[in-house]
Amino acid sequence: xxxxxxxxxxxxxxxxxxxxxxxxxxxxxxxxxxxxxxxxxxxxxxxxxxxxxxxxxxxxxxxxxxxxxxxxxxxxxxxxxxxxxxxxxxxxxxxxxxxxxxxxxxx
Amino acid sequence: xxxxxxxxxxxxxxxxxxxxxxxxxxxxxxxxxxxxxxxxxxxxxxxxxxxxxxxxxxxxxxxxxxxxxxxxxxxxxxxxxxxxxxxxxxxxxxxxxxxxxxxxxxxxxxxxxxxxxxx
Numbered sequence: 001x002x003x004x005x006x007x008x009x010x011x012x013x014x015x016x017x018x019x020x021x022x023x024x025x026x027x028x029x030x031x032x033x034x035x036x037x038x039x040x041x042x043x044x045x046x047x048x049x050x051x052x053x054x055x056x057x058x059x060x061x062x063x064x065x066x067x068x069x070x071x072x073x074x075x076x077x078x079x080x081x082x083x084x085x086x087x088x089x090x091x092x093x094x095x096x097x098x099x100x101x102x103x104x105x106x107x
Numbered sequence: 108x109x110x111x112x113x114x115x116x117x118x119x120x121x122x123x124x125x126x127x128x129x130x131x132x133x134x135x136x137x138x139x140x141x142x143x144x145x146x147x148x149x150x151x152x153x154x155x156x157x158x159x160x161x162x163x164x165x166x167x168x169x170x171x172x173x174x175x176x177x178x179x180x181x182x183x184x185x186x187x188x189x190x191x192x193x194x195x196x197x198x199x200x201x202x203x204x205x206x207x208x209x210x211x212x213x214x215x216x217x218x219x220x221x222x223x224x225x226x
Binding site: 001032034036042045046049050055085087089094095096097098100101 | 151152153154155166168169170202207210211212213214216217218219
């Protein structure tokens with residue numbers, strides 16, 4: 001199975017701050033990488049797929065980048081509603097596997 | 108708008124079978140997409156368990172292959188998870204989700220069903 005190492009496990013950011021979260025795959029995954037947001041008590045929501053493609057309805061302050069084994073999610077200008085857990089998922093090979101998650105809080 | 112809703116027992120005894128239903132509204136499960144089960148353990152680790160496709164074929168996580176079955180009832184627009192011989196390590200929140208073919212990402216999720224395995 002492809003292992004996804006996500007960092008950091010948690011971080012806090014001030015409103016308006018730019019935040020980055022990273023995922024490292026145990027092998028190359030050819031941009032087959034998605035990011036999800038999960039707010040407390042809610043189900044996960046797809047933010048980005050194919051490493052950089054924004055899901056319909058997701059604010060443009062969210063962006064994804066990367067290649068090979070390293071990928072990142074950037075939030076440009078932290079908003080109160082961005083406080084949530086974020087996790088990555090590789091879709092290059094079955095079984096699909098997930099990162100361990102990042103808890104993002106407002107400072 | 109598509110909606111998915113999990114239902115089933117919240118408590119299962121060790122060695123028994125866990126059975127959950129995902130009821131889908133707003134989209135017909137035979138029209139397209141794959142239909143997955145994913146679980147989130149205490150401590151936040153997530154595991155993709157398997158899917159049933161719009162045509163009825165299945166694909167399971169090898170880590171579960173001997174214990175898992177995903178089936179469907181197209182007349183009710185539902186799909187099901189059965190996990191046999193459960194242990195306390197199967198305690199988790201179970202989600203059903205629509206999975207986009209080719210991209211293999213989940214674009215719609217149920218709210219989740221918390222299942223505890225305990226005697």
